Amino acid sequence: MMTRRRTSSCTKDLTDAHGHMSSTGKFSMLEFSMMYYRQNIDRYEALQSSTHGLQDSIKLIETLKLSTIKKRFLTRDNETPKQKKESWSWKEQAEAVKWSSVPLEKSLLKLPTDEMDKEAVECFSSILMFMGDLPMPEPITELDCVFRILKACHQQPELKDEIYCQLTKQTTNNKSSNSNSCSRGWRLLTLLCCWFVCSDILKPFLLTYLQQNAADPSRTYYTIASTCLLALRKTLKHGGRRNVPTSDEITAIMEGKLSKRQTVYLPGSQSGMTVNITPYTLVKETLEEICTKLGIISQAEMEEYAMFALYEKGAQSGADNCIRLKKEEYIMDIITQMRLHQISCTLLFERICWYYPLHYDVISYDCTNMMYHQAIQLYLDGWLIALPPSGSKVPHKLTEDIIQIASLMWRIGTNDDEALHLDVCVEFVPDLVLTYKILSPTQIFDGMAKCLKHLDPMTSTELDFKIDVLDILRRWPMFGASFYKAKCQTEPKLGGKCILAVNRAGVHFLDSDSQKCVLSYPFTEVISTRKILTDTIEKLDFKVGNNRIQKIIQIETNQAGDIVHIIGQYIKVLNSCAKLSS
Template identity: 25%
Template structure:
């Protein structure tokens, strides 16, 4: 027998235990054997035995990895390297390199990243999700002036029980550049100001939502009110204060109007360019001067956060749907909103509430794919408990993954679902 045969066998076992659980009959014997070898420091390969034991316990808990290892990962494990460094963005400009084990799951990484933001409460950590984008990112200045480019990059939400190395390996198989992002997707706990990294993370996310227009509300005529217009002008001025001095000096009243007042409100919801009731270049320029006067750069961040968090659409997500079917009956065109209060279907123009359901009424969410004339449509089915009986809503949308993830997460965080794992609540 070759001198390193036993070592290679143990390292092969680390791969097997990361992918395949044993039968329930064999489980106690395998764990006992691995534990005996791992606990005895005098035995050879006790460190590798500990890895096998940890892998097996994780596999029984999460089901084992699904994506086959690539050649590089196999070589690294064969050479005795079990760890990998991976960057995770907690804000637009700030990433942290975390150590990954082959069996690390999304839920564990969310907890680690939240700790860096001083989010210690497990209940508050459940408001965060790990996402990844495919493609290269841009700078803060690029996103300020060419904010529409952000919309082209779709966020892929990771299930809590997914293995991180499965996601990484799949992207590497397809030769796709990718980035991981920590994102707050549920807004129940209030914003805090006790950690610089947390402040930066929340600021970047709020600005993204603002630039998409998802925080801007209008009246019944689709117009901005005078108060909202004034606040948008203030926000535009504050954002320009964050840019380099050369860009801020070139600020004009017309730029304020174009940048602050005529932003596109959520591409999922309304058409481009709001109309304003009373807005002129001179008035906008005066508002900019009064807003920025005696404002220090360091005070811009708190002012932006405080202003945005008071808007009625703060924490509300909007989705334009292809169709909604209720118990087999086609509903008129509606917009779906998701927030901490529940699920609402709104009339597109008047924004009147057509139907509203609380999370404690939702029994389950089921995601499926429907093919019609060789075209695949993704559908989210909501089974809802009402006084009249069970109600089934079939929602056809391009954002099925995101909608089912967010509804399942809100159900978990708000207590609408008991003894249900958030990661598995949106599985097929």
């Protein structure tokens, strides 16, 4: 009977604010405190001889199993007064990992310097003030408390584990008279989980603490504990958030508003697509969400899409105002960075690889519309047309396709054929068609008038016409290509300026004037790419060839990173397809 009473008294100290039992087993915070908290290390250092160091003390503590400590506590009636004095009190251990309304005198963990110890004590006071367990003197605000904690973890990484331990302590068995204390502690913990990686030593204990609180839906803080667990796992895998949060973001998190609606624009879309993002949402996750909404469900095909940040022109001196976002970046880091610099930024979604066929029967209207507008813009800018050699006759099929595309574009916009005039029809062909006299305005007008008679808007929809345009363009050699202006001095055939084009057929070097393909290499002949950065010039080396003959083509470009990425994406897709077919 005595043993049962003592067990009840013992476990009572390890319950949370709602009576749920905290684990005292493997990787519990109690076990961590026994091995790494200052009070225990100091106690065992006193027992060690001067020839033994801190590591020996820790090893000694690690040999003490939790069951042994329990047994020792439960049999204290049989101990001598000296043994009672020297033994650890179970209650004393429990108090170390439970909520406290009293500021710390020293840090929980043994820190390298006295200055860090002092900062840890101040951070704990900031936690108490933020949670409403300690009066907040003027002019200190709640945001000041949060920023102090974040700043301390950022400037002194050794404090990250300490702050994590402080917050798990304050959210365990919280008996504060302030009803919001525990929830505010959990929200602070959410913030920390989004920004900072804990040490490998603390990791299993911290994960276990969060898993225990997120395992039972009946717990009051089950939802926010699940959020913390998800955020911490992402932080451990991808690294924490890079940029300091804005005051608005901190306020939103502290109010429990973790989800934010964000608009991402697609080519041809005026309103864009709305997605929900959290402080720990990755670019990759947003890409997958948009792809799913568009009807793209294959993971392999999702690799063909990317997101970009479009900055206002002149926002970054000397930099491209449209930057591809890395899949492992956090969306809110990008938004925060723009707000801190007061720069207007728009998020874009585009297809960058065009290896897989266009599944019109599966994908949504929005997806087809996006691909149409993306392809038609490249067409109107003249990138997809290769000019014939000087003096050569323009292929009839090319002129026929140009007139057909112009007619389809007209029908997509209107059914009023009487509005078609000579000065209007030229707006539906690339400028180079007129500049290089591939077709005259009269030829374009006459051809469109004839073609429109066969495009009945009563039997075909706008979507049908857009699909027809895509079906024409996808037969062209440069369809789906990404184009980059460059200079090449190592290849005489290119004569300096050139255009690099990358599509499903491989890597192509085009003449900068005629856009005729001068050199072309399938991906099987692209052995490697290497970026070379200097103070003034960015270069890119292509090693091309086969097992017998190889050579290096070097170009100068300010888009080397994007070129390497797009080539890598195509090779990745090709390898995936090869594995599936084997």
